[in-house]
Amino acid sequence: MLEEKNDNLLEADGNLENHAAESISTEADGNLEIVATEEAVTESDAPILEETTPTPELNIPDENQTILDAIAETNAEESEDETLKERHDIPMQDYETLSMEVLVEELKNLVSNEKVMSVKEHVEEIKKAFLAKYNHLIEEKKEEFNAENTDPNETFQYNSPLKTKFDQYYSLFRDNKNTHFKSLQTNLKTNLETRLAIVEELKNLIDPQANIKDTLKHFNELRERWNAAGSIPKDKYNHVWNNYHFHVENFYDYLHLDREARDIDFKHNLDQKLKIIARVEALVQESDINKAFRELQDLHRIWKEDIGPVSREHRDEIWNTFSALTKQMHDKREVLFEKLRGTELENLEKKKEIIAKIEVLATEKVTAHALWLAQIDKVEALRNAFFATGKVPSEVNEATWSSFKIAVRNFNTFKNSFYKDIKKDQNDNLSKKIALVAKAKELQESLNFAATTPIMKQIQEEWKQIGHVPRKYSDKIWKEFKEACNHYFDKLKEQKNEENSDEVLSFDNKKAYLDTLRAFELTGDHKTDLDAIKLHIETWKNFGKVPFARRHIEGKFNKILDALFEKLSLSKKDTDMMRFSNRMENLSESNDTRKLDNEKIFLMRKIEEVQNEIFQLENNIQFFTNTRNAKKENSIVLEVRKNIAIHKESLDVWKDKLKQLRNLKTE
Structure with missing residues (x-):
């Protein structure tokens, strides 16, 4: 990335010219010929001067120096590990606002797709946000457990598949980071030893007795080795770079005999640094301040590591300009931070x-x-x-x-x-429901459907009336209760299906018997005809019940009976009682207890009404019999007495019906 930024500083017309080889002759120590070749002044071989740490003569305010030191420290850290330079390419999200599920997914993507040190800060922020939410969840679950659990021997346990996934991805990140650091530490130590050895060679490079051409060649080789040496520990970074640059400048001073070649190199370095200054001036106007500040850090690194020194007459001026622009950028960044702090x-x-x-x-x-x-x-x-x-x-x-x-x-x-x-109420409810479950299981195999069905229905009603039970038992006991009830009612349904086939047969028999009954003729003998009608009734009963949807056939049978009774000339009471008896027996056979109860209530009300009517009529009679003409009953009195007799006869019928109904229910 640094090499790309350095290349971008060179415009099409600003590339270094290919300097023709120059021969500089001197007569010192005889006819010594010093040749400055093209490779001595090319961009790639340009010596590097440490300027982020100002020399004593540079007058830089303390605040500005603090800013420069902070940038230098950051660059030192990133130079130690090149992957740190890429961490800013991944936008930092506000992970605290994300759910646990989204956090785990983000962690998975970062660990699987990005370099380990590029996402270090992201992963730590995700870990912080996830664990905060998870620990909060655990506290809630533990409090719920303590509130619901009454067994002191039972310990709290909570397993989260989401936490398992998080641990899996975080362990992978940690393993990758450990592997990365082990490799990095080994390389850093080796690279430091290499760079220190290069510095020692630079110290010994200045030798008046040596051939200048060989010395320049050796100097260029040392610079190439330096550039290829790799990262070193960040705590050694500035010290080692300063030593290196110090001895590079000494060597340039030693090359005073080759002043023209040195000046060309100085001019090239000055052009490069002026382009950096121009770029920083543009960055000051950049709207994306964080992006601009990151590029500023890169430009500081290029200034320090990739571009050599300039002449002393320009050194202080351009450095102070560069520092002042850095201060402006820092101030804009501080304003942004203040704005962010306002949001916070x-x-x-x-x-x-x-x-x-x-x-x-x-x-x-x-x-x-x-x-x-x-x-x-x-x-x-x-x-x-x-x-x-x-x-x-x-x-x-x-x-x-x-x-x-x-x-x-x-x-x-x-x-x-x-x-x-x-909790106590729920435990009491649990005991009640357990008892109902036991009762339902006890009755689930019963074949006495007439007696058991009402009990099972009552059990179900009782279950509905019982309140909540502890949640951990709720599903289990409901499942047991439901299975027992379903088992019984499935058997009841099977039994009813069998009964239905009998009822259909009974309907067919009764339907055929109706045709026989319609053809029946009375003989004229009262007793013989009455016994025949009773036999028909008994035969009809013996056919049994018919399906509920086909009970209309009973009405047809009753109509035929009514016609026969009319022809038989029975008393009204006898006819009424026979019809009533037949109807009540039909209700009894159908187990229609509700209609039987309603009939009982109806009869009791009718008896009460008739008794009240008789009582009122008898009171009226008393009024007329106490008058002067009591011996001579008039037509009104006779009519009242007749009504009383009719009501008493009706009362006897209603009482007989009620007695018959009670006997029927007792049976």
């Missing part, structure tokens, strides 16, 4: 409001489970809002998080106190 302060106020609302909910007294569910939903919504709110100032981050946890914990404690109070 706004987030802090929002989170304080959320915490305050949770604290209020932790004091509102709620007395019903449904209401508590609504309270829990409110806290969950506030909890999600807290996590969705962005970062707060780092100095209050821990305190804010602590306040949030305390508020939620207080709410959970308050909630759990309610459920502890109803």
